[in-house]
Amino acid sequence: MVHFSAEEKTAITSLWGKVNVEEAGGEALGRLLVVYPWTQRFFDNFGNLSSASAIMGNPKVKAHGKKVLTSFGDAIKNMDNLKGAFAKLSELHCDKLHVDPENFRLLGNVLVIILASHFGKEFTPGVQAAWQKLVAGVATALAHKYH
Amino acid sequence: MLSAQERARVAQVWDLIAGHEASFGAELLLRLFTVYPSTKSYFKHLGFCPDETQLLTHGQRMLEAVGVAVQHMDNLRAALSPLADLHAQVLRVDPSNFPLLIQCFQVVLASHLQGEFTVEMQAAWDKFLTGVAVVLTEKYR
Numbered sequence: 001m002v003h004f005s006a007e008e009k010t011a012i013t014s015l016w017g018k019v020n021v022e023e024a025g026g027e028a029l030g031r032l033l034v035v036y037p038w039t040q041r042f043f044d045n046f047g048n049l050s051s052a053s054a055i056m057g058n059p060k061v062k063a064h065g066k067k068v069l070t071s072f073g074d075a076i077k078n079m080d081n082l083k084g085a086f087a088k089l090s091e092l093h094c095d096k097l098h099v100d101p102e103n104f105r106l107l108g109n110v111l112v113i114i115l116a117s118h119f120g121k122e123f124t125p126g127v128q129a130a131w132q133k134l135v136a137g138v139a140t141a142l143a144h145k146y147h
Numbered sequence: 148m149l150s151a152q153e154r155a156r157v158a159q160v161w162d163l164i165a166g167h168e169a170s171f172g173a174e175l176l177l178r179l180f181t182v183y184p185s186t187k188s189y190f191k192h193l194g195f196c197p198d199e200t201q202l203l204t205h206g207q208r209m210l211e212a213v214g215v216a217v218q219h220m221d222n223l224r225a226a227l228s229p230l231a232d233l234h235a236q237v238l239r240v241d242p243s244n245f246p247l248l249i250q251c252f253q254v255v256l257a258s259h260l261q262g263e264f265t266v267e268m269q270a271a272w273d274k275f276l277t278g279v280a281v282v283l284t285e286k287y288r
Contacts, residue, residue: 035270052266109250116257117264125174125181128254132182 002137004079004130011130015119016076024118025069026062028111030055036106042099068107075138082141090145101143108135148278149271154220156271160256161217168214171255172206173199178251186247189240216279223282235286242287245280252276 004012033040034052043049046060055061071089078085093099112131116123149157164171180187180197187193193201212230219226234240256272257264 031266031269034266035273052270056266109253112250113253113257113269116254117261120258120261123254123258125178128178128251129182132250 008130025065029065086141104139168210169207172210173202
């Protein structure tokens with residue numbers, strides 16, 4: 001079970017409060033699909049993914065990104081029990097969506113990079129460490145029910 | 148490997164780093180050691196809490212090597228051959244650590260360039276640094 005110190009929780013929640021979930025979600029998913037094009041394999045029905053600008057402007061990418069990041073927000077409310085919080089989503093990603101858990105790690109890393117670009121100097125090494133721990137915890141929780 | 152557009156983006160970002168190799172390198176190492184403490188196992192000579200001078204010195208060396216790679220994107224193997232030998236025979240850094248360094252590199256770039264760190268730059272640098280890591284570990288066995 002991942003344990004977050006009070007300092008780590010503060011680093012995470014104080015930044016999260018300033019994040020525009022809709023924008024950041026679209027950006028995170030968009031960047032994942034551009035930087036790691038093989039991840040597009042899960043989104044055949046999303047329409048035009050033919051270029052970086054097509055992907056970043058694609059309304060389905062934005063909508064889905066918002067959905068994913070909103071659920072991430074739930075993780076932040078349940079940092080002490082990520083496995084419990086993501087149990088159902090884990091089953092869904094395994095049984096219905098068939099997503100390789102490596103993709104959760106890739107998306108988590110992309111999210112950290114986006115936060116760094118938004119927050120600049122405020123995104124100190126200590127803050128990055130807390131966030132990398134969180135995204136790793138979420139990725140593990142999402143993979144937990146795989147069989 | 149890298150298209151002409153990707154090379155242009157790598158060079159474009161490098162122009163923003165050139166001249167600041169020491170401070171970028173130091174921040175890169177500080178982030179690496181803070182976020183992924185196990186990586187410190189390769190830097191025993193810097194001690195458990197490397198000071199600023201040590202980070203700047205070693206960071207500069209690493210970023211200068213990245214600069215060499217940027218100048219020779221069309222022939223990384225030849226340009227990085229001595230470094231590849233060093234990593235294979237002396238340093239023997241487990242290949243799983245390179246993605247950790249690359250993640251921290253991207254975070255350094257993103258936090259400094261902020262809105263200017265476009266998705267195309269991120270894609271080009273990720274691909275470029277991954278290519279450098281492949282060359283550096285190619286002679287391992």
